[in-house]
Every structure is written in C-alpha cells, then in structure tokens.
Amino acid sequence: MNVLRSIRNYRNYHRTVAQLNSLSNRQLDDLGIVRGDIPEIVRAGR
Numbered sequence: 001m002n003v004l005r006s007i008r009n010y011r012n013y014h015r016t017v018a019q020l021n022s023l024s025n026r027q028l029d030d031l032g033i034v035r036g037d038i039p040e041i042v043r044a045g046r
Contacts, residue, residue, distance in 0.1 A: 016042045 020028070020038045028035055 013042055 017038055
C-alpha cells in the first residue's frame with residue numbers, strides 16, 4: 001500500500017510542478033510565486 005501511495009505522490013508532485021512551470025512569469029507573479037521556488041512550494045503543499 002505504501003508503494004502505491006508513493007507512486008501517486010510522485011506523479012502528483014511532478015504534475016503540479018509541470019503545471020506551474022507552464023504558467024508565464026506574469027501569472028506566477030500574480031500568484032506570488034517565483035519560478036525557482038516552485039519545487040519547494042509544491043513539496044510544502046502551499
């Protein structure tokens with residue numbers, strides 16, 4: 001069960017990072033996010 005949860009978390013993390021990276025710098029700025037902070041923000045679940 002933990003393996004399935006880990007795989008799901010891995011996929012969700014990478015999907016979310018990819019979605020945020022697809023936004024323009026202007027859109028990220030509107031959200032208060034700096035592109036370099038995306039992985040950290042996603043890991044923290046903010």
